[in-house]
Amino acid sequence: MSEKYLKLSPTIHLAPRIIRNLRERIVELLLLGAAISSIATTIGILGILIYESFSFFQQVSIIKFLTDTEWSPLFENPRYGVVPLVSGTLVTTVVALSLAIPLGTIAAIYLSEFASPKLREIAKPCLEILAGIPTVVYGYFAYLFVTPLLQIPLPDLPGSNMLSAGLVMGIMIIPYVSSISEDAMRAVPVHLREGSYAMGATRLQTALRVVFPAAISGISAAYILGISRAVGETMIVAIAAGLQPILTWNPMEEAATITAYIVGVTQGDLPHGSLEYQTIFAAGLVLVLMTLVFNILGHFLTKRYREVY
Amino acid sequence: MTIDNLHQLHRLIARNRFWEKIFIVFGILSLLVGIITLLALLIDMTIDGLPRLSWQFFTSFPSRKYEEAGILSAWVGTCLVILVTAIAAIPIGIASGIYLEEYAKKNWLGDIIEINVTNLAGIPSIIYGLLALGLFVEQLKLGRSILTAGLTLSLLVLPIVIVTTREAIRAIPNSIREAACALGASKWQTIWDHILPYSIGSILTGIIIGLARAVGETAPLITIGALTFIAFLPDSPFKSEFPYISFNWLQAEFTVMPIQMFNWVSRPDPEFQSNAAAAGVVLVFMTLAMNAIAIFIRYRLRRRIKW
Amino acid sequence: MVENHPSQASKFKCEVKNLNFYYGSVRVLKDINLSVFSHQVTALIGPSGCGKTTLLRCFNRMHDLYPGNRYTGEIELDKINILAPWIDPIEVRMRIGMVFQKPNPFPKSIYENVAYGLRVRGQSQRSAIDETVEQALRNAALWDEVKDRLYDLAFNLSGGQQQRLCIARALATNPEMILFDEPTSALDPIATASIEELITQLKEKVTILIVTHSMQQAARISDRTAFMYLGEIIEFDRTQTIFSDPTHRKTQDYVNGRFG
Numbered sequence: 001m002s003e004k005y006l007k008l009s010p011t012i013h014l015a016p017r018i019i020r021n022l023r024e025r026i027v028e029l030l031l032l033g034a035a036i037s038s039i040a041t042t043i044g045i046l047g048i049l050i051y052e053s054f055s056f057f058q059q060v061s062i063i064k065f066l067t068d069t070e071w072s073p074l075f076e077n078p079r080y081g082v083v084p085l086v087s088g089t090l091v092t093t094v095v096a097l098s099l100a101i102p103l104g105t106i107a108a109i110y111l112s113e114f115a116s117p118k119l120r121e122i123a124k125p126c127l128e129i130l131a132g133i134p135t136v137v138y139g140y141f142a143y144l145f146v147t148p149l150l151q152i153p154l155p156d157l158p159g160s161n162m163l164s165a166g167l168v169m170g171i172m173i174i175p176y177v178s179s180i181s182e183d184a185m186r187a188v189p190v191h192l193r194e195g196s197y198a199m200g201a202t203r204l205q206t207a208l209r210v211v212f213p214a215a216i217s218g219i220s221a222a223y224i225l226g227i228s229r230a231v232g233e234t235m236i237v238a239i240a241a242g243l244q245p246i247l248t249w250n251p252m253e254e255a256a257t258i259t260a261y262i263v264g265v266t267q268g269d270l271p272h273g274s275l276e277y278q279t280i281f282a283a284g285l286v287l288v289l290m291t292l293v294f295n296i297l298g299h300f301l302t303k304r305y306r307e308v309y
Numbered sequence: 310m311t312i313d314n315l316h317q318l319h320r321l322i323a324r325n326r327f328w329e330k331i332f333i334v335f336g337i338l339s340l341l342v343g344i345i346t347l348l349a350l351l352i353d354m355t356i357d358g359l360p361r362l363s364w365q366f367f368t369s370f371p372s373r374k375y376e377e378a379g380i381l382s383a384w385v386g387t388c389l390v391i392l393v394t395a396i397a398a399i400p401i402g403i404a405s406g407i408y409l410e411e412y413a414k415k416n417w418l419g420d421i422i423e424i425n426v427t428n429l430a431g432i433p434s435i436i437y438g439l440l441a442l443g444l445f446v447e448q449l450k451l452g453r454s455i456l457t458a459g460l461t462l463s464l465l466v467l468p469i470v471i472v473t474t475r476e477a478i479r480a481i482p483n484s485i486r487e488a489a490c491a492l493g494a495s496k497w498q499t500i501w502d503h504i505l506p507y508s509i510g511s512i513l514t515g516i517i518i519g520l521a522r523a524v525g526e527t528a529p530l531i532t533i534g535a536l537t538f539i540a541f542l543p544d545s546p547f548k549s550e551f552p553y554i555s556f557n558w559l560q561a562e563f564t565v566m567p568i569q570m571f572n573w574v575s576r577p578d579p580e581f582q583s584n585a586a587a588a589g590v591v592l593v594f595m596t597l598a599m600n601a602i603a604i605f606i607r608y609r610l611r612r613r614i615k616w
Numbered sequence: 617m618v619e620n621h622p623s624q625a626s627k628f629k630c631e632v633k634n635l636n637f638y639y640g641s642v643r644v645l646k647d648i649n650l651s652v653f654s655h656q657v658t659a660l661i662g663p664s665g666c667g668k669t670t671l672l673r674c675f676n677r678m679h680d681l682y683p684g685n686r687y688t689g690e691i692e693l694d695k696i697n698i699l700a701p702w703i704d705p706i707e708v709r710m711r712i713g714m715v716f717q718k719p720n721p722f723p724k725s726i727y728e729n730v731a732y733g734l735r736v737r738g739q740s741q742r743s744a745i746d747e748t749v750e751q752a753l754r755n756a757a758l759w760d761e762v763k764d765r766l767y768d769l770a771f772n773l774s775g776g777q778q779q780r781l782c783i784a785r786a787l788a789t790n791p792e793m794i795l796f797d798e799p800t801s802a803l804d805p806i807a808t809a810s811i812e813e814l815i816t817q818l819k820e821k822v823t824i825l826i827v828t829h830s831m832q833q834a835a836r837i838s839d840r841t842a843f844m845y846l847g848e849i850i851e852f853d854r855t856q857t858i859f860s861d862p863t864h865r866k867t868q869d870y871v872n873g874r875f876g
Binding site: 020023024027028030031032033034035036037038039041042044045048049051052102103104106107109110111114115123125126127128129130132133134135136137138139140141143144145168171174175202203204205225228231232233234235238239259262263266267269272280281284287288291292294295296298299 | 325326328329332333335336337339340342343344346347349350353354357400401402404405407408409412413421422424425426427428429431432433434435436437438439440442443444447464467468471495496497518521522524525526527528531532533534567570571574575582585586589592593596597600604
């Protein structure tokens with residue numbers, strides 16, 4: 001037996017050890033390289049957007065871009081005011097959220113505080129399917145089902161309108177809001193709930209006055225995720241809300257969002273380096289900045305609610 | 310406690326109970342809104358699209374005549390693009406997940422990668438399209454090809470793969486790592502022999518869900534300039550003569566299912582819209598089937614290993 | 617170095633000299649000196665939190681897996697300081713096996729669990745592995761119970777069988793020394809008895825260092841016992857002496873159950 005130990009003495013096994021350590025280092029470097037690719041993606045995104053927008057803003061002043069109320073880059077006398085696109089984005093977002101936030105929140109409270117485990121097991125995947133349907137299918141649904149349906153009570157509603165796009169987008173966002181809110185509420189410790197029950201509170205009172213406030217930062221993170229989904233959603237609005245950049249705050253009208261504009265323009269053939277080509281990057285930059293603000297806000301809110309317990 | 314007080318208490322409790330019942334009704338209703346919409350969508354689309362679903366629909370190219378049009382180039386395009394996406398996203402995603410969970414030290418680099426991945430998951434998909442247009446198409450001259458499209462979608466899927474890989478790895482108890490190390494396994498041997506095999510099932514569900522999302526993704530591919538009217542198939546990857554494999558298809562122009570559907574929806578005539586519905590049925594079937602597989606795998610795993 | 621081969625005749629397998637261990641800036645082990653006798657069972661006892669597990673894990677450099685841990689002093693294995701920075705911790709772990717508090721088999725077959733250590737050592741000859749696996753399982757008194765289901769998942773074994781499987785896994789690689797970290801704390805009394813019996817048999821083949829939460833266990837199976845308190849070794853002697861005639865007051869109080 002002692003022969004076997006001999007072979008393991010440090011000097012004799014030096015070569016395999018060097019090879020092994022080398023292999024470990026190479027593997028670690030490869031993995032690090034893969035991890036860094038995500039940083040490269042971010043740098044790529046910001047780099048491309050800023051690079052192309054920079055040429056754009058050399059020809060169009062930033063003040064004009066932010067204040068002009070008309071967006072007509074493809075016309076004879078082009079105007080480059082981003083306000084109509086932002087208004088379209090905001091209106092559809094508000095419509096979507098005014099549907100998704102109440103429904104998502106109530107569904108989350110119901111699932112976390114009232115529903116039996118069995119119902120929860122069935123309902124959660126069903127809701128998650130909603131988030132898994134391709135958005136182009138939602139666009140079809142909004143344009144060819146919801147709009148005609150809305151035209152029955154609202155005969156003046158145009159074929160392309162922000163209302164139906166926003167509503168369908170709201171349905172799509174429900175699972176984003178409900179599943180994260182539910183996770184946040186279920187993370188509230190049982191002893192808080194029991195304290196409330198011991199005082200004679202009903203489940204509803206406990207849910208609204210104890211659980212909901214305790215989970216509020218997680219729930220607001222869910223709302224913010226919903227907002228950033230709605231702001232960045234493209235196909236539903238491109239199909240159902242139209243491609244005309246019109247400055248209006250009325251959801252019953254047609255108007256293009258930032259995303260719809262990009263899709264509309266890139267369907268044609270854009271000459272590389274032209275001002276029209278650069279407009280989509282400037283519009284994209286605005287979009288990224290909007291979602292970035294929401295994402296960072298959401299990141300800190302989730303971090304906070306994880307630290308509470 | 311007097312009788313009077315007790316009466317008051319009972320009334321209060323009855324009122325509280327009443328509100329609770331009202332809320333339960335609302336809770337069920339808000340669940341139903343989503344589920345009924347889902348059903349309405351599926352039924353409406355199936356009714357519109359079913360008459361067009363035939364063998365011919367799957368084996369025909371798009372056409373100016375609605376009754377001759379089909380989705381051959383679209384579904385072949387989707388399959389090839391997703392193939393490229395999977396080949397690019399799976400190894401890089403799993404590798405990054407392993408790095409972040411097993412190697413990354415608690416320093417600025419780890420923090421930056423961490424925040425960055427969360428952020429990438431929140432960036433709208435169309436922005437990835439702009440990146441691909443500016444970088445892959447214009448700077449790297451990869452063209453409006455299957456390669457470009459696959460790489461674009463892989464960037465989109467990457468955060469999903471990374472996040473699920475990390476969660477799967479985190480679920481493996483530390484005692485397994487210590488057991489392997491105590492036997493003299495190196496760090497990489499521990500990962501390769503134990504961590505990866507034990508977590509690969511959960512990682513797989515994440516990959517499938519990510520790829521299902523890529524199948525339905527439209528906006529970034531429109532942005533890079535995918536065509537909507539493709540009446541030919543890309544070069545076959547298999548050749549009859551040496552070296553039997555060809556990569557010409559990577560450079561081919563393409564269309565995919567959601568873009569074909571988008572194109573048909575935008576046509577004013579209702580005949581094309583029923584083509585869109587039929588394409589939609591196929592598309593939804595593809596994504597739901599992938600999700601179902603993922604849910605099934607997750608269910609099987611949950612029953613098998615309990616740490 | 618080749619000349620300096622481990623002599624089976626040497627009295628001490630392992631000698632700890634002035635060992636200090638720090639978690640970050642906290643000093644957890646203070647000036648530990650300990651001699652582990654060859655082919656004997658040495659037990660570490662003491663109240664929880666006294667550092668006995670921490671000391672045990674120094675012997676196979678498990679602490680190297682986590683950042684912020686630091687050693688000073690020496691642990692000599694056959695006169696070579698295994699804590700020296702130039703010594704490969706993996707080689708140390710190949711020579712010193714370990715069995716953990718909770719049975720932690722890999723979610724693989726029984727056979728693969730035992731064979732894993734051999735595979736890590738580059739052994740790929742099927743017949744040799746088969747032979748070693750059988751021998752290890754026999755030595756761990758598990759062979760008769762599992763010989764018909766070697767390819768079953770190890771998770772299907774009972775807790776006591778899983779722990780014996782972990783012992784077989786450590787034995788398969790023919791270590792010079794095995795560290796046991798409270799190996800029976802998660803087991804029922806019958807399984808505990810069989811593990812204890814196994815440990816006393818094993819000392820013919822390997823040197824054993826065991827951390828235990830139970831003084832009775834130390835008294836039953838060990839030849840030497842070290843009593844630790846607050847990161848220090850208060851007393852180290854023959855087990856019999858520690859339990860019947862300890863020098864220090866603390867030791868006396870502890871073995872008589874007055875604290876801990």
